[in-house]
Amino acid sequence: MNAAPLAPTALRARDLTEGDRAALLEDLRRGLRGEARGGRYDRLLYATDASLYQMEPVCVVFPAGADDVRHVLRVARQARVPVLPRGGGTGLSGQTVNHAIVLDFSRDMASLLELNVEERWARVQPGIVLAELNRLAARHALLYGIDPSTANRATIGGGVGNNSCGAHSIVYGKTIDNVLSVETVLSDATRAVFERLDGPALDAKLRGDGLEGHVYRELRRIGVEQHEEIERRFPKIMRRVSGYNLDDFVNDSGPMDLARMVVGSEGTLAVVTEAKLRLHPLPKVKGIAAVHFRTLVEAAEATVAGLEHPVSAIELVDDVIVTRCRASVGFKLLAAFVQGDPGGILFIEFAGDSEAEVVAKLEALDADLKRRGLGYATVTTTDAAAQRDMWRMREAGLGLIMSVRGDAKPVGFVEDTAVAPEKLPEFIKRFQQIVGGHGTTAAYYGHASVGCLHIRPMVNSKTREGLRQMEQIATEVADLVLEFGGSLSGEHGDGIVRGVFTERMFGPTLTNAFREVKRAFDPEGLLNPGKIVDTPAFGENLRLGPETRNLEPPTYLDFSFEGGIARAAEQCNGQGACRKFEGGMCPSFMVTREEEHSTRGRANLLRYAFAGTLPHAELTGDRLFAALDLCVECKACKSECPSGVDMAKLKYEVLAQRNQARGVPLRARLFAHVNTLARLTAPFAPLANLAARQGALRALVARLGGVHPERPLPAFAAQTFPRWFRRRR
Structure with missing residues (x-):
């Protein structure tokens, strides 16, 4: 592993005094149409993503447009602190955390700007969620082909940053194959549009002044100088997203x-402020064969056979996902189709113009696999609802495997390897040997059609032995991937967790070339430094590490199943399923679009308070209470969060602790005894109802009871229910 100290700009950002931060915020707000926040809670909400890592930012900005982004870059350059563009915060490699000014595009720059049906392209802002874009495109029988399992909360900007792929990349390719152009803001706060150029237009760029012209000239020079090394070191597979795209x-x-x-x-x-994306026709009919196998290796062998057919996807889930799905309150019905106890299941999808065509393809696959003796059961369907349930099981894979209780978790640190699909059977065998050699097991799932597997060994990152185990496994897996001619990242990106292996994968010459690319675009180190190259050490800046020491206060409720109340908060792994805009979870986030009002945001704040990142006294404080207040305790997270975070239960306990420390507020007492109030008021109901409509009393109710003055109050009944009931006996 190769690691570097924090970049000077990130180090400066980390060590800013409160006075420096206040001055920076003042400078930001002076020219901003959007919003800038610098409170401790606001910063901590953006200190984590779905990765292992935690790095507290300087502040958070919600830009309202490209001019806001330019303003932020100017201020950041003057202050010599970095800038970090961020979407849904679902990154798995640590690329969306840093000591930096965070630009959250998901709230105010999340629109579809233009959709050209005839030419099949869309122009979008970076904060638009993939599922929302596809909902709008579907009205015209079109789709955006990139479909990661987080598509219902991941943003286009994040996908562009990651070069995301998804289940159907065998048909639609990677993000790089679907981006026609991007509008950007460069590190010197100038704007640049990047698209395919040739002839006089390209010559003008190569002769141009300023940073943009310098970038064009440097990329041409570096690429030409390194073409032999690129040919020698870059993996010859579809799913290579590691490093910079010098090839x-x-x-x-x-x-x-x-x-x-x-x-x-x-x-x-660069910071992307708009993207022009290629769209594709929606398939008319689809069908799935869920093929069951005794072992993962057999499933990998069947993948090779399946690729001889005109498939549109081949996705793998293992026995861990099936077991966790069956044990989940909200997801167990999705496993109803599973027959027996398979070691692995392949979801093999076909598309066509008619149901008869798709059925014929499914039957041909089934006959072929039976002839080869692969698989012990196959469930086929062209029913849209049944297919949707199968896909939901696959998409919930990460959350389901992370639903295990305790400190040992199937952690994501070697979860994005990619090799040629024909090498998968032997690769899985060797991977299993590495994991078993370290005395643990792993969960396996992913995009078998393109050889990209998300393999998560079970380790405890909260112990020094567990951290050593992670580093040893990661090093051995890196060597295995190189031996098989693969890529350490097939879609999740390098960030920190794979950035430490960049030199191991590409060699020192290309790693230096990557540094030259970074310097060409960003000579002052302002844009998300310490990712891809020159990253912090693998075991630094961990969200949960050997230094984690949690407060475990006595509780009113029983948290023995969760392993204690602190572990109940730690159950959130940051995947962000609560940031979706469908189903029941999370209603407060759907309304406000604020991280603080998501289950993830609340769980993170609670975790900080238990771990001491925030003072323990904050557990009963007003600021944490405000974050929990909009939780309506609907319990949707208990059933819809694949990892089983129960925010309502956590809120019950924290409010009880607060009331114990500070007393039960009058508002709570009034509502708790509303039946008594109604009974005592019944004889005077007409008078009470008249008084309730008067301004003075409404103001008093608003102040003491916390009821908004414009909200109609329920009318008191002149007759109580027990009295009404007795008269009818």
């Missing part, structure tokens, strides 16, 4: 498309 710039003449360098750069080269 697109090896020719000394011909077209250049700098959008292809920005894609997958994790916010380290």
Whole structure:
């Protein structure tokens, strides 16, 4: 592993005094149409993503447009602190946390700007959620082909930063294959549009002044100089997203498309403010074969056979996901189709113009696998609802495996390897040997069709032995991937967790070339430094590590199942399923679009208070109470969070602790005894109802009872229910 100290700009950002931070916020707000926040709670809400890592930002900005982004870059440059673009915060490699000014695009820059049906493209802002774009495109029988399992909360900007893929990349490719152009703000706060250029237009860029012209010239030089090393070291597989995309710039003449360098750069080269995306026709009919296997290796062998058919997806889930799905309150019905206890299941999808065509493809696959003796059961369907349930099981895979209780978890640190699909059977065998050699097991799932598997060994990162185990497994897996000609990242990106292996994968020459690319775009180190190259150490900045020491106060409720109240909060792994806009979870986030009002945001704040990142006294404080207040205790998270976070139960307990420390508020007492109040008021009901409509009393009710003055109060009844009932006996 190779690690570097924090970049000077990130170090400065980490060590800002409160006075410096206040001055920075004042400078930001002075020219901003959007909003800037710098409170401790606001910062901590953006200190984590779905990865292992935690890095507290300087502040959070919600830009209202590209001019706001330019203003932030100007202020950041003057203050010498970094900027971090962020979408839904679902990154798994640590690329969306940093000591930096966070730009959250998901709230105010989340629109579809233009959709051209005839030419099949859409122009969008970076904060739009993939599922929302596809909902709008579906009205015209079109779709955006990138479909990660987080599509109902992940944003286009995050996908561009990651070079995301998804289940159907065998048909639609990676993000890089679907981006036609990007509008960006460069590190010097100038704007640049990157798209495919050739001829006089490209010549003008290569001769241009300023940072943009310098970038064009440097990319051409670096790519040409390194073309032999690129040919030698870059994996020859579809799912390579590690490193920078220098392989697109090896020719000394011909077209250049700098959008292809920005894609997958994790916010380290430019800030994307708009993207023009390629759209595809919606399939008319789809069908799935859920093929059951005794072992994962057999499933991998069947993947190779399945690829001889015109498939649109081959997805793998293992026995861990099936077991956790069956044990989940909200997801167990999704496993109703599963027959027996398979070691692995492949979801093999076909598309066509008619149901008869799709059925014929499914039957041909089934006959072929039976002839080869692969699989012990196959469930096929063209029913849309049944297919949706199968896909939901696959998409919930990460959350389901993370629903295990205790400190040992199937952690994501080698979860994105990619090899050629024909090498999968042997690769899985060797991977299992590595994991078993370290005395543990792993969960396996992913995109078998393109050889990209999300393998998560069970380890306890909260112990030093567990951390050593992680580092040893990661190192051995990195060597295994190189031996198989694969990529350490197939879609989740490098960030920190794989950035420490960049030199191991690409060698020192190309790693230095990547540094040159970074310096060409960002000579002052302002854009998300310490990702892809020159990253912090693997075991630094951990969200949960050997230093984690939790407060475990006596509780009113029984948290023995969760392992204590602190572990109940730690059950949130940051995947962000609560940030979706469908189903029941989380209603407060759906209304406010604020991280604080998501289950993830609340769980993180509670975790900080238990761990001492926030003072323990904050558990009964007003600021944490405000974060919990909009939780309506609907229990949707208990059933819809794949990891089983029960925020309502946590809120019950924290409010009880607060009331014990500070007394039960009058408002709570009034509502708790509303039946007594109604009984005592019944003889005077008409008078009470008249008084309740008067301004003075409404103001008093608002102040003491916390009821908004414009909310109609329920009318008191002149007759109580017991009295009414007795008269009818």
